[in-house]
Amino acid sequence: MTGPSMSMTYPPLLNTGSGVRDGMNDSLLSIRDQTKTGIVRQVRTLFHDQARGEEPVKRSDTALFPPDSMIWRVHGDVVSMMVGGVSALLLQMLHPAVLAGVWDHSNFRTDMLGRLRRTARFIAATTYGERAEAEAAIARVRAVHSHIGGTLPDGTPYRADDPSLLAWVHVSEAWSFLAAWQHFGDRRLTLAQEDLYYAEFASVGSALGADALPRNRAATNQALRNMQPALIADGRTRQVARLVLNQKPGNPLAIPLQRTIAQAAVDLLPSWARRMHGLHASPVFMRPVVRSGTRQVAKTLRWAFDGN
DSSP, rough: TTTTHHTTSSSSSSSSSOOHHHHHHHHHHHHHHHHHHHHHHHHHHHHSOOTTTOOOOOOOTTSSSSSHHHHHHHHHHHHHHHHHHHHHHHHHHHHHHHHHHHHHHOOTTTTTHHHHHHHHHHHHHHHHHHHHHHHHHHHHHHHHHHOOOEOOOOOOOOTOOOOOHHHHHHHHHHHHHHHHHHSSSSSSHHHHHHHHHHHHHHHHHHHOOSSSOOSHHOOOOHHHHHHHGGGOOOHHHHHHHHHHOOOOOOOGHHHHHHHHHHHHHHHHHHHHHHHHHOOOOTEEEEEEEHHHHHHHHHHHHHHHHHHH
């Protein structure tokens, strides 16, 4: 049945152009807009210290990279960057010098959220912020690194501006961010696009002083394998991992989300890294649930930020 005969089966209230129907539609639109606004506000509160007047980094036509770049696509997705960021931290802390630098020269144990915010802001600024803002962010980080150094428990000296150490930090981030996007992003990258992403992101690592960075998928995977013999896990490593994975969100309602993100990050890690940390992947029967839940959160946030 088609045409007017079908319309007779509809309730009269929905089958007219009445003000009542328009009012209902307006109410639904209002609820939708309020929901989107509320989600955006919560996410921005998480990533920006409003007490210090921080505002989101504005996307600029004069950024270091063009809007159609792979780095814009990957780094612009909130959930995959959250998952990838946690995985990257867990990888980075397996290097004794990275762990020592954070342990000796950071207040992460009392301000983990602040550290995560600073990292997220740096990534945003150097990806799609105005060029001068990006260059200033890079200069600030280089200045901080130039003053950080010390001695490992075994007596080995370290410096935060060591080019090989910076390379490990970069590789762990690049691999984790892209792996998270490929799992939870809305459009998987092709192999050629993966290589473009690694090449684009490598220019930021090079600007920070990192040495001999891989610029494609194969070289990045090889760099991860090459670094494994230098990685260790001890009591301090596991303490950092617990702090990263067990952060309590300000809003208790967000605890299930936090746990889902944390488990997705653990699942993302290479199996050898999980073993070093003493962490466990989701049970086989739970993995589809974790992945589905994380993807649904990602879709919801993309919907909320559309147009914001």
